[in-house]
Amino acid sequence: MIINNALKTIFVCVFALFLVSCSAPNVEHYSKTTPNFDFKTFFSGKLKAYGVVQDFKGELTRKLVVDMNATWEGNQGVIEEDFVYDDGETQKRIWKITLNDDNTLTGTAADVLGVAQGKSDGSVFHWNYNVELPYDGSTLEVNFDDWMYLVTQSRLINRTSIVKFGVEVGEVTLVIEKI
Template identity: 85%
Template sequence: MNVFNAFKTALVSLSALLLISCSAPNVEHYKNTSPNFDFKTFFSGNLKAYGVVQDFKGELTRKLVVDMNASWEGNQGVIEEDFVYDDGETQKRIWKITLNEDNSLTGVADDVIGTAKGRSDGSVFHWNYDVELPYDGSTLKVNFDDWMYLVTQSRLINRTSIVKFGVEVGEVTLVIEKI
């Protein structure tokens, strides 16, 4: 093997190792954690969320409060979210959710592009979806990578990475409580 091929092999191996080490764990990694996260049980009735938005440098850009109401008919749910930001902007999102027997979930909303897909295991729920965000008089398509960690049966922490072109451009952190 010549020096070039050895260098190329080492570079490919190092790149693969870096990609693996930077990737998030799979939701099944949390299988034995508790309390057990049951999406339908947690997201039922009235909830309230308090949160912050940070830019890619970790600097606080906004604060928000979200009032939620969730209702179910069988495995079909509706979650209404009313956002109020500290600058006075308001936003409404209405999720239509389907729970599947294998712990997976799908959801659609007006500003969501396509279908959100998620799964829970142990005390954790993870889902991923694309969103059209208002930006500078237009809209910007970004990916939301949501991780929800059930802390108690009535409180969870939601961390959302906002990704554009494969790069995290922001983060939303919410504490969601059943009220």
């Protein structure tokens, strides 16, 4: 009986720890942080990103540079991204963005499945979307959980968890600068 209760207590503690470790803060958690992240202001004109891709073990798998150009007509924007990886592979993604009055936005792109949903608060922007990535001669559907942290008005850090079947399989870290 004592062993059963002890095992139940250990199981409950481990399960609670697992649940807490899987939770992420809501973007509203950052409401009092500065500088204020205004998506349209930051993503306007030419930008450049420098980054790394890591696998599920945290090992570096690739480096990349991204040239971006963002234009707006009212609250409708287009962000063109040209990726160049250190192995010579190139990719292009063209985002079509809609800004809403409540600091939310939606976005679509050819390799994005469905609609990306995002929101900013304080100095942070968070969005989530599914992507079809080229993989081993085919494609692989993964989820991107994308957090952007505005450091200065001209520089942000972007951390993206790449998730498949609920498990993080990789991570992308970018520094994005207005040029």
